Amino acid sequence: MKHFIYLTLFLFASACLYSQVSGLVADAETNQPILGVNVTGESSGTSTDKHGRFFIDLQEGEELTFSHIGYKKVMAVAKDGMKIQLHAIVLKSDEIIVKAGLTAETLQRSTSSVTVLNTASIKRADGSHFQDVMETIPNLNAAGGTSRPRYFQIRGIGERSQYFAEGPPNFSVGFIIDDIDMSGLGMVGLLYDLEQIEVFKGPQSSIFGPNALAGLISMKSTDPVDIFSSHIKLTGGTDNIQRLNGMINIPLGKAFALRVALESGSSDGFRTNKFLNKTNTNGRKENIIREKLLFRPSENFHAILTSFRAVLDNKYDAWAPDNNKDLFTYTNQQGWDKQETNAYSLRASYTKDKLDATFIASRSETDLVHAYDGDWGNDDYWLQEPYYFDPNVTYWKYEFFDSTARNRINQTIEGRASYGDVVVGYYTKSLEEKDEANGYLYGGDATLATSEFDLRISAIYGQ
Template identity: 45%
Template sequence: MKFYIYFILITKTLVLANNIRGTVSNQYDGKPLAGVNITNDSIGTTTDNKGRFTINVKRKTPLKFSHIGFRVIILPASPNMNIRLTPKSIRTDEVMVLSGLSEKSNSQNERNITVLDSDDITNSSANHFQTLMENMPNLSWAGGTSRPRYFQIRGIGETSHYFGEGPPNFSIGFIFDDLELSGIGMLGNLFDVMQIETYKGPQSTIFGANAIGGVISIRSYDPTDSFDLKISSGIGTDKHRRFSTAINIPIVKNLRMRFAGDYNYSDGFRTNNYLNTFNSNKREEFYSRIKIKYHYMNKIFVLGSFLYTNFDNGYDAWAPDNNKQYMTYTDQLGKDSQKTTGSSLRLRLNIADDFDIVSITSFTNSNLVHAYDGDWGNDVYWYENYGFDSEFEGWRYSFFDENNRVRDCFTQEIRFLNENFIFGFYNKDLNEIDEAAGYLFGGLATNAKSNYDFKVFSGYAEYKKNISSKVRVLLNARIENNIIDYNGVSYGYQGYSLPNVNFNTKNILTGYRCALISKQSSNLMINASIAKGFKSGGINQQPYLNDLNRPFGPESLISFELGMRYNRFNFKSNLIGFLGIRENQQISISSQQFEGDPNSFLYYVSNSGSGHLRGVELENEIKITPKLNLNFSGGYLYSWVDEFNYYLQNDIMVTGGNRETAMSPKYTASIGLKIQNENGLYSGISASYKSAYYFSDGHNQRSNPYFLTNLFISKSIGKVNLKLWARNIMNQFYANRGFYFGLIPPNYPNQLFVSYGDPRQVGITIDYELNR
């Protein structure tokens, strides 16, 4: 009898302890809600990007459904639950900012951040962050590489990092799933990416010395509780082809895994007339990622990420005649490749209701090759077009540079968080070894090797306090110790050794931020802030510099901002004005040392003294009807560098500055319109504009203003989505980098040479998704 009772109880428990499944959507517009917390006393989960959830509880167990901006509800568990959450007062398709010291609603965030969510990314048809950058106000990138590596936000940021340009510390940070990739940001593939967060203005109190101008953070999808399979395939002009897949697998209770892989190829839009090839500028990119997520009783949360990328890109983007047929004449193939392996581990421990400890560990190993034909021509070209006969002259007009770079970066961060206070510690240990061959240090060396050890130790804190029911204050501070050790060897012609360089420098850097936030109503927030950002100093690598001139000092930026956010169901607006004062501004100068040698550039960095910037940014989204959306943004920027001096060959002093900074278009704007109907047809068009800007701080040549227009049309049929897309549909010619120097024999007059951005490209993408 006793056995019989036990059997009934066990059977009843097994029957009632089911995988309860359901979906959570927005009561206002019926859209699924991602990130909704579903909990009871002993277990919890969150909804995926489709609003779906699975939780292993008994039927009729009380479940609590909560999400920022919505009213909390408690309902008994039942099969196939269909939950609709009612908004409080803010717009319901709220986006969370994930990369700060704590997760915050974007509409309530006091920092100026542009967030592109999964809908923005998917609807753009972009396969790389490069395409989306044109739509962000006051964000630019410098060409000279196959993919963007060097970014400028509000006129601050590097335009290159050739051998000899100093240590691997940068003005704009680039982070992918907690992996530190600043200065090597080619990795911008967008398949299975959840959102992109672009911080503008000094962010050193959060991210340290690589964030004086801002930070770009890309976050991919985390594993969810339900099975999901995505397959995407596409073809297009320029022999474009792409295949991608992602699979999400719940392994056991509270443990799930997500895998994503992406292969992308195109010829690179160039025809090499001399080598008779069409792919000398190719983009061949492979990216893969595994994420594992585990949680236990809402007390322990673990997220592990593993990344492998292989970008085997060519580089052949320049021509001596600046032709607009995308024709090149090089006789030596260039390369711009990157292999990166990385892993990160994020651990969160919920010690008490209002106290968490967060640990973030990451490691990356990157191998990069940047090589190029420095004269952009060949013997036949120079003879037929300019009469340069190598046999008669007794030497070939042929130059080639190659830089092989290996970077290892380890970071460890630990944070302690409660409702009003955060403090933490950060450590970074970065080693970069560069080996270069060519005409280095202005022609002094033919081979060189450098070794940078860059160590960072910092502590930081954040405190917030409500002054009244509508006003709160937020205070941030950071102190950082940067230590740079440099060892360099170089060899001149016939193998003779140049002076070795062994040098170290140490900088103690401090940053702060004070923000005042006033919530005028449920829809309107006004904020004002003052912040100080910093960038570490460094070491110039030229062998013959004396110890006094070898180091350059750290730079700081004092920024004042005043902003307004307005957020209703059918209208979002973000308006911000800013003023920045740059102290000990670092200027990177490149000067050609010898006439007739296009690779004899000497690179060095110095502190110019000061500069300033000011501007306005506006971002708006209007929901005209439930099926019609309008987005428009604009930026105004005035970024100035004060006068400074530098030297050309033969100790000729040249004065620079006293003008706007490089890569700082005064006006940027974009507008986009998206419409969908009841039959699954969805279409959109967007246009962006950039005004003229200086290519470099070392010369006064400027770009031309340009417009770019993209469009897409998609049709959903069941689980399949077919999309036709076109980029740069007006086939605009626009320069993304310009050099001013003497290249053309026999007199080598200085003139402007430019590389052009991508021409028109059209393609078709087919997506399939299976989920349970």
């Protein structure tokens, strides 16, 4: 009996110490209940249900805080049956400007379906290549047959490859870096010192030309400014990941400024070749250096000269016949996926009142080599179960090695002027490409082939 009395007194004291307070939270303007409002006291907390109700264990008289994204925070004294009204507020953020179109416009005014990644979003990804931010962009995919994505699909439309005899270099998804057309050469999409990435979805040919039937990817690096700044970053990780990033921005008098950025990285490539007994047969070695010179003699005129050199000396050994999950490969010949690009662009702009005139010129030359062990194995591998392929019986080896060497020179010139919402312009492009392929071609009918393309495009446009 004595124990029962002690227990009753304990429960009574607990109830006095911690009573339950309930209440309702609603929108001050519409008087509608608000779901998910955070209700916090000194040592306890809860949130409102879909009817705006909450229950929290504390004594009346304690101070409660009510907070929710998009509403002004409210503090009130706890009282059972209390009613709280929250006032909506406007969340302020930096205005997003879409810069890759014919005219710069806010994201809100853009008539295109476009995803914009600003500097903060790119840095949060903590990656080194456009491949590392692709997962954040809806409706964008890339083919997996190269060491880095080169061929993209937007809403299911786009190329998966450009092997020999698959047609001219005319792509459904354009890829632009600082006004330089790198369509089909997306390996150079390194992220360091980028200001913005814009991905346009749906047909954009009326603005960006024939390489934008399904959409366009535009990458813009950070422009020079008239304040000295510098940055350096060293990164290391498993799989022998090593990365060096560096940038320096130097003002040169009143009218000029120079910005130089460097990205250099390497890794072993997350593969183990069981036949060669190596862990770097799928390794990457990627370097890019970019220089940008700003000339701004007045508030109405400015010009930016951009040049970059990218050297990607990547190996390629990604596939295995058994599709194992241990990332083992069995090739006996080293594959390569190399790209060397030298490019420059000049953009000059003049603005006064409603008049805006822009001139853009660019040139790039790229040497690319894509080579791989086409049979994904070796003689010992194909001799074992379940294949039992014996060259001594068949009198030929199951051995294939395919290689494509490509040289592309791309030049563009564009001039346009706008007055208010009216835009007129002229665009011309020349592209020369030479390909040389070795290996199992045309179903085995050929082992060596060459091709040349010479494209000339001109257009007059208005909007």
